[in-house]
Amino acid sequence: MSWHADHDFAVTISGGSVAGLCNAIVLRKLGATVTVHERLPGQMIARGAGIVVQNELIRLLQENGAGPLPFTTCRGRRYLDPDGGDGVPQDMPQEFTSWEAIHAALRAAVPDECYRPGSEVVSVSQTGSKVWVTLRDESTVESDLFIAADGSGSPIRRKMLPEIEARYAGYVAWRGTVAESSVPSDLLPFFDDLFTFSEARSGGHMLAYFIPGSDGAVAAGSRRLNWVWYVHVRPADLADVLTDKNGVRHRSSLPRGTAPERTAARLRERAHREIHPKMAALVSATPDPFLQSILDVTVPKTLFGRILLTGDAAFVVRPHTAGGTAKAAYEASTLARALKSARANVDVALQSTERQQLEYGNALYDYGLALGNRWSRDRTTD
Ligand SMILES: Cc1cc2nc3c(=O)[nH]c(=O)nc-3n(C[C@H](O)[C@H](O)[C@H](O)COP(=O)(O)OP(=O)(O)OC[C@H]3O[C@@H](n4cnc5c(N)ncnc54)[C@H](O)[C@@H]3O)c2cc1C
Structure with missing residues (x-):
């Protein structure tokens, strides 16, 4: 009733x-x-990438019999130096999931007759x-x-x-995920079990952590390594950065798989100039980086x-x-x-x-x- x-x-x-x-x-x-x-018609996939698990969402899922939400864990954080210093891990356990996993858990709790794609x-x-x-x-x-x-x-x-x-905040978030099986072997142990940050030389910072695979799998070998790099882009240059490989100008984001090769190449070069070499190698190993401009x-x-x-x-x-x-x-x-x-x-x-x-x-x-x-x-x- x-x-x-x-x-x-x-x-x-x-x-x-x-x-x-x-x-x-x-x-x-x-x-x-x-x-x-x-x-949007059909299934909503590949919208975003990593999300830090927060209590409000877990509570909503649990109180309403929804979920479970797959998540990965790490034991702590590490702050890298752009010049190559590897920093010292600090204890700070955290849980991570993905946009797809959250959407799937929520969507499974809403019957099809209530949802009109x-x-x-x-x-x-x-x-x-x-x-x-x-x-x-x-x-x-x-x-x-x-x-x-x-x-x-x-x-x-x-x-x-x-x-x-x-309002455009003056910077964008470049993002990417790499399937664990495709992460170069020297990067895997370096990033595993840690929430890793690196300052960039021109400001901004990059962060990386493991998230569930696109099917929600969390076992070692099935996860994805997720990164976000906040990069300053002048308002005058934003239109160029938001233009996809077919010449279409997007309002605020460049979806996965649409970045022109010249834009991705510029990002890789910039990474090698500005951030810790392991973070730069991770950017280079990412097949299809995508972008969201930061709005207020x-x-x-x-x-x-x-x-x-x-x-x-x-x-x-x-x-x-x-x-x-x-x-x-x-x-x-x-x-x-x-x-x-x-x-x-x-x-x-x-x-x-x-x-x-x-x-x-x-x-x-x-x-x-x-x-x-x-x-x-x-x-x-x-
Ligand atoms: C770089 C970046 C990193 C982030 N990281 C995190 C994080 O770690 N943790 C976190 O909690 N949040 C994070 N967020 C924010 C998070 O993604 C959003 O706050 C959250 O998804 C809430 O989105 P929403 O449902 O309100 O809107 P959206 O996800 O944008 O959904 C709006 C929906 O409405 C639909 N729609 C629009 N117009 C119409 C219409 N006229 N009729 C029908 N449908 C329509 C759209 O197709 C879309 O599906 C991040 C955001 C960014 C940009």
Whole structure:
């Protein structure tokens, strides 16, 4: 039976990634009738790479009978010197997973009849406590609540808060993964069991850790070695860096397999000039590096009647926080708790959710900015 006694409580969600699925899971458990519309058709794979495991996500999975989430572990951290010093490992155990593993665990907990791939939300309107969503196929769906989990470029945020723009932070994240079986033999023991960092000579830093294989396997030999390198790119040069091998200019990321060879070659050369030789060798061993530009988004509100922004659609926090997926899970759990305790008073629950989202989002955003600015400042004093 639904917690909402009067009638079936219908929720429409735009976006079938981490934030959309977290909301779908917790709201279905409350008894709501949930439909997730994901613009992309088919299976969503190869979206990202490594993710540091955070408690909020694990809690959401466990409390809702979802998972298990495959993860790898390391015993500690090591900070390398770009000139070749190997640093001293420090005890600091950590767990890592991957975007694919998180998506698979969440998706498995949402039945197919609630998840519509290849279904794009094109507009939303509302009257009183009802929201009407129009889809690309021109059909219209009525619901009691609409959740915009449509990512950092959220079309719904742009409609609700047209004055809010995603700001380019001045640097990009080059990323890559190498199947463990393809990692050069001298690199394997060097990176195994550690979360390894290297400063770059011109500022920025690179980090590397093992994550589950693309099928979720975590046994030695089946994992992937994942790296992220934060590289300063002048705004004037961004268009060039975001242009793929077919000459198509992307908005904010260069998906896996689309980087032109000349861009990948420049990255490899730069790695040999700027970072620890083992990190540079790892970049060279990566067949298809991909890129995400680092964006900042903050919002003054997340609630517009019965329309709620969540995940990266609300705040985009710097990846140094390793907190984007945890934020998505926190927001979904907060919404479910508020709806449960306010029972039929949905608007009170939504207002309480918005307050908590703004508090959490602003705090995480500021923390990410402080971490990001620390190395930007270091770069200018180099
Ligand atoms: C370099 C980098 C490293 C990161 N590392 C970490 C980390 O270690 N740990 C961590 O927690 N987070 C990390 N993050 C952040 C994390 O990836 C996101 O915060 C998290 O995935 C939440 O995303 P989301 O679901 O809100 O949005 P997204 O994953 O962007 O999903 C939005 C979805 O909405 C769909 N969509 C868009 N428009 C429509 C529409 N009109 N109709 C239907 N569907 C639509 C899109 O196709 C997409 O699937 C990192 C981010 C970056 C850039």
